[in-house]
Amino acid sequence: MSSAASPAKVELKNVKKRFGPKVVLDGLNLTIPSGQSLVVIGGSGTGKSVMIKCVLGILKPDAGEIFVDGEEVTKISGTARDHYLRKFGMLFQGAALFDSMKVWENVAFGLIQGRGVKKKQAREIAFDKLARVGLPADVGELFPSELSGGMQKRVGLARAIAADPEIIFFDEPTTGLDPIMSDVINDLIVATRQSGTTSLSITHDLASARKIADQIAMLYKGKIIWQGPTKDIDNSGNPYVDQFIHGRAEGPIKMEVKA
């Protein structure tokens, strides 16, 4: 897929966000081409989650603009915001399932609560999505506590795709999983992209990034310091990217290690 040919689905322009004296996003520019999978890498605490929260309107940027399908969204509210949020699915870190609900009810939750889908139809959709992530029907009747971490991630993924969103955010989709289960999740993410969905993932897992990304962007000190096709990551010519992808303690990125 060529990024030049795809219009921007999501575009952040000069986005700034600080908490008190702490500057987190410092003029961040990022474009996600329509139908592509973009992975943002960066150290812990660099603002990856804050960036996603700004796109979803959970946090309001102090400055800058965010365009989705060409519409500036940082000031939308009320029903326009509800409508806007329907474009998104989200796989949270740690899956974030409701323990008191059965697996299928977790998957169906947004359909019933957010979209007014009747329970019977939502249940059918939930079981269909569970099958798509490779979970047999009997898993739908279990509670999340009865599942392994990898299965919980799959349920989280089924919930993220339940309403056929146009854009999916994957927040550290493979964290805490063994390499084989990680690859199962990677394959499922690749499958969602093949259906035309635009996605933004944040991850520390370079093997996952290489597999799921059309493009990789690196966030450092509140800015995107490099963005390019996945195949170029090993020859970025950027010392910060090089240090990060090779996991070297020595380099331009200095770790603040407090004793």
Ligand SMILES: Nc1ncnc2c1ncn2[C@@H]1O[C@H](COP(=O)(O)OP(=O)(O)OP(=O)(O)O)[C@@H](O)[C@H]1O
């Ligand atoms: N609501 C908030 N109030 C104050 N500070 C916040 C708030 N949300 C995030 N921060 C701060 O912003 C910085 C970036 O946090 P964020 O969660 O976006 O990092 P991250 O890049 O997603 O990290 P990780 O990879 O560890 O998940 C952190 O220093 C965090 O403490």
